[in-house]
Structures are given as structure tokens and as C-alpha cells.
Amino acid sequence: MKLNTLTLTRRCALACLLGAALSGAQAQTPAWPDKPIKIVVPFAPGGGTDQVARMVAVEIAKDLGQPVIVENKPGAAGNLGADFVAKSAPDGYTLLWGTVGTQSINQLVSKKLPYDSQKDFKPVSMVASYPNLLVVPMTSPAKSVAELVALGKTRPLTYASSGVGSTQHLSGAMLSAQTGLPMTHVPYKGSSQGMTDVIGGQVDMFFDNMPVAYTMAKGGKVRPLAVTGTKRFPLLPEIPTMLELGYKNFVTISWNGLLAPAGAPDAVVHKLDAAVKKAVMTQSFADRLIQSGIERNYKDSADFAKYIREEYAQWGSFVQANHISAD
DSSP states (O other): OOOOHHHHHHHHHHHHHHHHHHHHHHHHSOOSOSSOEEEEESSOTTSHHHHHHHHHHHHHHHHHTSOEEEEEOOOGGGHHHHHHHHTSOSSSSEEEEEEHIIIIIHHHHOTTOSSOTTTSEEEEEEEEEEEEEEEEETTOSOSSHHHHHHHHTTSOEEEEESSTTSHHHHHHHHHHHHHTOOEEEEEOSSHHHHHHHHHTTSSSEEEEEHHHHHHHHHTTSEEEEEEOSSSOOTTOTTSOBTTTTTOTTOOOEEEEEEEEETTOOHHHHHHHHHHHHHHHTSHHHHHHHHTTTOEEEEEOHHHHHHHHHHHHHHHHHHHHHTTOOOO
16 A cells, blocks of 8 residues: 555654654653652661661662662561551552561571561572670570580570570570580560670570670670680680581571562662762771671672572471471
8 A cells, every 4th residue: 555745744743743742651661760759667676687777777878879768677486567658559669678587587587477478578698797796694594505505415505595486586596406415495576675684693594696796795794605606706716606606507597688679670779879889888887787786798789689589498397397386
């Protein structure tokens, strides 16, 4: 079919109009971010997790050109805040400061979790990690792990934690499993309450997170016996690791980092990751972390996703073998 000159002219004009309309729509689409960003910390203010999140928020706000607000949503071992983010719009404006609990352990110890830790999030950047520090009351007769185990052979021991499934709980369960000693788990609503009772001698021991435990040990409130990391901690070079003491695979590490809801655009994730990397890879940032008992442990989006899967598999084996459940 032949088209006359008038028809061709009309079609060309229509195509030009459509092209202009599309270009205008694209030009009007705002570049991310064009408004404040919220990072949800699923724990109460003041702990190591909250501290790192706030440090990162301040730094990435400078790079992104928008305020980055930290909002605490504590409750249910971090599940409340994590669920809130999982169900938020995947637009990059509501993010989660996730932990080993929210992303790996909680799913394993509870069948009632309202979100899927492996499917409902897109990892952005891992930022920091820290081991636990085994501490006992200053009044305890145990001056070493060997003496603590010997004490456990004379009477049942108790150990504190910040809740079922926490790394504090799993560390205590690991010691019980490897020594064969019966130990009573005493869960608290928060780490500070558990530490208070250890200081007072109401509980025999506590594998608490390094940021808090180090402060208490440095202040002479509790006696440090061992570290649950793969190496000695820089601020406590005289304290051995559980591995050094002969406890096989005794490594419990708490970690945290930034995650977006599943479905967040890759371009947004990459831009966030670049901002986080720029902030945390400075020496001044690393120095500030270590003085708080925290080590920098940066991983990009892909490596962070792989690490979460590995942690999930590792803890899954332990939780199953020791019949640990929060339900």
C-alpha cells in the first residue's frame, strides 16, 4: 500500500510528539534520592548495632545529599523492625540495619517469623562485626575457662543471654555441648539486664557482645576469660580465643549491615553500597569502631548476600543438632 506525502508527514509528526512526551516523562523522573532516607535499627538505642548504624548514617548522608534518619524499632529479638522493612516499599527510602539474628538465626529458631530473612531482603553492604567476650563476676572463683569448667563439675552453671537464639545464647549452648556440662540458660529482654545480674553475681557467666562486655571488663566490673572470634581481639590481646583453648569450631561472631527490601532497584543498591564503602573504608572510621570494641568488616552487596547464606547454613546445623527453639 502506497502512502501519500500527507500521511507520511502526519505519522512523522505523531512519532515526534510521542518521542518528546517520553523524553519529558524521563526528564521529570527524579533521580534517587530526592528525599530523606530512613534506616530502621530493630533494637533499642545505645547498643553496638545502633552505634554503627548512626555512624554510617551520618557519613552516607554527606555523599547522597539527603538526610539519613535512624529510627529504632525494637522488639521480638529484632523481628519487629525487620518485618516492618520487609513489608515497606522497595524504593530505597526505607532500609534495615540487619544483624546475624535478623538475617540468619531468627529464621532458624522460630517457625512463626513474619518475614523470610532469605527472600524478603536485598543485601547492600556489610559493615562491621565483633565477637563475644566470655565474662564472669569479679567474685567468681574461676580465673580461666578451665577453672570455670571445673566449677561446673561441682555444681550446675548458669549463663545469661539477651534472648533465645542470640549469639550469647548459642555461645553458652556451644560451651555446654562441648564440655558435656549441664548449664541453665537465663534469657533477658536485653543485654544490659543480663550484664547487671552477672556483675551482681546472680548469674555465673555471660558471652556478651564485645562492645558492652569490653567496657565492663575494662572498668573492672567483670572478669574476661575468652573471646569467641577467630583471633584475639586488638583491645584485649592478653585474652585467648576459645579456639586457642581447644574448643573446636567455637566461633560466634555478631555482624551488621545495610539491607533493602527485596525488589529494590539494582541502581539504588549500587549507589548505596558505593556511599557506604566510601564512608567505612577510611582509617578514621575504622579507628572509631575499634575504640568501641567493633571491627570493620566491609563486604559489598554480592559478598554480603553470600555471607548471609553461609551463616544461615552454619547456624542451621548447630540449631538443629541442639534442638534450639524460640517457639
